Amino acid sequence: MSLTLQQVAAHNNASSCWVIIANKVYDVTDFLPDHPGGRKVILQYAGRDATSVYEPLHPPDALEKNIPPEKHLGSLTQDAQNTISEQNKKKKKTVDEERVERAQREKPKIERMLSLRDIEHVARKVLSHKALAYYSSATDDEITYNENERAFSRFFFNARVLRAVSRCNTSTTILGFSSSIPVFVCGAALAKLGHPLGEACITIGAHKTGIIQMISSNASLSSGEISAARPSPSQVLFFQLYKNKDNSIAEKRVKEIESQGYKAIFLTVDAVVASNRERDLRAPFELEDMEKAGLQGTTEGEKPRQIGDATAEEEQIQEGKETEFGGTAGSLLNNDDVDMTWEETIPWLRSVTKLPIVLKGIQCVEDAVRAAEAGVDGILISNHGGRQLEYSLPSMEVLYRLHKQRPDIFSKMEVYLDGGVRRGTDVLKALCLGAKAVGMGRPFLYALSAYGEAGVVKTVHILERELVAGMRLLGVSSLQELTPEMVERVDWQPVSAKL
Known part of the structure; x- marks a missing residue:
């Protein structure tokens, strides 16, 4: 089945959560409670492309091991893939990304x-x-x-x-x-x-x-x-x-x-x-202060979704018992x-x-x-x-x-x-x-x-x-x-x- 971006975007909450990874669409609704890193991190990308945050943290076979085959919904249409590719090209670099690129250019031999x-x-x-x-x-x-x-x-x-x-x-x-x-x-x-x-x-x-x-x-x-x-x-x-x-x-x-x-x-x-690795836990807050902008994925003409913004579903989570104290490390254990x-x-x-x-x-x-x-x-x-x-x-x-x-x-x-x-x-x-x-x-x-x-x-x-x-x-x-x-x-x- 080929899916459009509009079809995926309609599934953007905990009741029906779809994500795009490497131009393929997955229904992760049932997986939300079992995600080692908590469901909030997935909900931030509900109905959207999560490739950039997924790939550095997961081996490629993680989806096959954790998501049942029937939840592998299919690929994006070619038009949708082209749109995401263009969006990635237009994506404005964050302050941190620009710093890293500069440091790579200037590093000693x-x-x-x-x-x-x-x-x-x-x-x-x-x-x-x-x-x-x-x-x-x-x-x-x-x-x-x-x-x-x-x-x-x-x-x-x-x-x-x-x-x-x-x-x-x-x-x-x-x-x-x-x-x-x-x-x-x-x-x-x-x-x-x-x-x-x-x-x-x-x-x-x-x-x-x-x-x-x-x-x-x-x-x-x-x-x-x-x-x-x-x-x-x-x-x-x-x-x-x-x-x-x-x-x-x-x-x-x-x-x-x-x-x-x-x-x-x-x-x-x-x-x-x-354990209580505060340097790791503090990183998202520091990035938020650094960037003063929305999540990665904002494109030209699109209203930035600010890190402080949340859907009603996410607000319920944030007000409940979903505060994450594990950081990157904790989600692995x-x-x-x-x-x-x-x-x-x-x-x-x-x-x-x-x-x-x-x-x-x-x-x-x-x-x-x-x-x-x-x-x-x-x-x-x-x-x-x-x-x-x-x-x-x-x-x-x-x-x-x-x-x-x-x-x-x-x-x-x-x-x-x-x-x-x-x-x-x-x-x-x-x-x-x-x-x-x-x-x-x-x-x-x-x-x-x-x-x-x-x-x-x-x-x-x-x-x-x-x-x-x-x-x-x-x-x-x-x-x-x-x-x-x-x-x-x-x-x-x-x-x-x-x-």
């Missing part, structure tokens, strides 16, 4: 990037306001986020000298799979917010540099698309599983990623509910299992897959011990990059406590760490204390956003250079020579200035 912080600095300029708010946000006052980085500054090296270090080997294995450096791409959602090619662009960069990529359940591309984007079928991908509260749906997901060639499951255990337990979830997952299982989000020594007792293959010490529980201990501090209190755990399973890693020396400190490798999430999102695939490759090369320099100055030629005695935790006491 990638050859000038000497560190991961240099790349992040560029990314913060070229990212849209919404994307940066999501990528950079952390919970509450962002204390844990800041302390994750600061924690590494409390560990100093006891370097050895007069050792032959002309040949340094940075390679290692992670769950038995080879990696050129002891760093992997940690699962992070919505890469298309920063780059139109999304996670697949990171996949290609990871292949070129010989590192392993972990894919989030909430990636902006489907797990199948990312797997298919691998330049070689032998490229290793891990999968970060956010377990659905419905075991049958969760099992189907596990079987799907097995069939797509993923080599391990990292079960996320520290994000069962949405609404269907996740909040009742996972050691006694049921780990045995269940082991019963439905033979893949290695790693628990992502261990935050204390006691749970590291429980994980070893549960027989998992590894743990990722993580507080979700400071994005979940405020005042969680920095990951480096948890690793240090685990080494001091239960050094035997490191021989029972592999231990990894993420959160706050920005330098090769940070990686070396973690490895000295027993970590097998470290994960990085934000740095690769920033690299992708700033320079695409070349940014991902550049990030790995920077880390490799810093690792080799650090190893030589420490007096080691292989990662296996790193020992706990090579690092020391030091709390510097501030010296009061004389009045």
Whole structure:
């Protein structure tokens, strides 16, 4: 069935809600109560084209998985498609879009990037306001986020000298799979917010540099698309599983990623509910202040629909219980299992897959011990990059406590760490204390956003250079020579200035 814009526009409320995505029309009326991001966000585009807001946040197969076939109403007429195309061409750029375009034109050449912080600095300029708010946000006052980085500054090296270090080997294995450096791409959602090619662009960069990529359940591309984007079928991908509260749906997901060639499951255990990420929550208000105009989609001759305007249906929602406190992040977690337990979830997952299982989000020594007792293959010490529980201990501090209190755990399973890693020396400190490798999430999102695939490759090369320099100055030629005695935790006491 071919539909006109006028036909679609007649279905613009909660009683009958149609939306246009990529020139196809969907009846999402029945889906409104189940939408993870709440129904208000859909109703803003009821009877209209929602392609520009839909595509960066959803994998292409989301419609097939969530909207029954009978609700796929058909395509727009050719005239309607031409009208939308013309409207998009005439659409006035927002203040933020103009800022981003200017920043892209003025960004320095990638050859000038000497560190991961240099790349992040560029990314913060070229990212849209919404994307940066999501990528950079952390919970509450962002204390844990800041302390994750600061924690590494409390560990100093006891370097050895007069050792032959002309040949340094940075390679290692992670769950038995080879990696050129002891760093992997940690699962992070919505890469298309920063780059139109999304996670697949990171996949290609990871292949070129010989590192392993972990894919989030909430990636902006489907797990199948990312797997298919691998330049070689032998490229290793891990999968970060956010377990659905419905075991049958969760099992189907596990079987799907097995069939797509993923080599391990990292079960996320520290994000069962949405946290209070105020930077992300505040972004729409800040954009509203910035633009002082209607929603995107306004065309010449059309009265702008102001962000403050609402249909009667929307006003009822706004006055009721529809206030959204999850932001971009919260909408991704609404269907996740909040009742996972050691006694049921780990045995269940082991019963439905033979893949290695790693628990992502261990935050204390006691749970590291429980994980070893549960027989998992590894743990990722993580507080979700400071994005979940405020005042969680920095990951480096948890690793240090685990080494001091239960050094035997490191021989029972592999231990990894993420959160706050920005330098090769940070990686070396973690490895000295027993970590097998470290994960990085934000740095690769920033690299992708700033320079695409070349940014991902550049990030790995920077880390490799810093690792080799650090190893030589420490007096080691292989990662296996790193020992706990090579690092020391030091709390510097501030010296009061004389009045």
